[in-house]
Amino acid sequence: RICSLGCHLPHTHSLANRSVLMLLQQLRRVSPSSCLQDRNDFAFPQEALGGSQLQKAQAISVLHEVTQHTFQLFSTEGSAATWDQSLLDKLHAALDQQLTDLQA
Numbered sequence: 087r088i089c090s091l092g093c094h095l096p097h098t099h100s101l102a103n104r105s106v107l108m109l110l111q112q113l114r115r116v117s118p119s120s121c122l123q124d125r126n127d128f129a130f131p132q133e134a135l136g137g138s139q140l141q142k143a144q145a146i147s148v149l150h151e152v153t154q155h156t157f158q159l160f161s162t163e164g165s166a167a168t169w170d171q172s173l174l175d176k177l178h179a180a181l182d183q184q185l186t187d188l189q190a
Contacts, residue, residue: 105180106156109173109176109177109180150185150188153185160181
């Protein structure tokens with residue numbers, strides 16, 4: 087959570103995150119080991135977590151990048167064959183809305 091990094095984002099971002107996490111939980115029927123080739127190291131600098139707090143703009147930038155990678159991951163051909171298309175459509179819409187909100 088971005089809030090745990092010392093940056094409090096607007097309430098709408100928390101609601102959007104909660105919505106996306108609920109959809110991801112519903113999709114959770116595939117063994118995590120089958121997704122290992124799709125994992126991504128976001129290379130978030132550990133030194134940024136200590137000492138000073140992240141600025142709001144930096145936190146939004148990080149959240150935008152993670153959200154964008156999540157959207158891309160669930161937009162692959164394999165994801166359509168693996169998960170329920172209705173849930174994927176809802177997840178895509180929620181992630182797209184979150185990306186739009188983060189750009190505002």
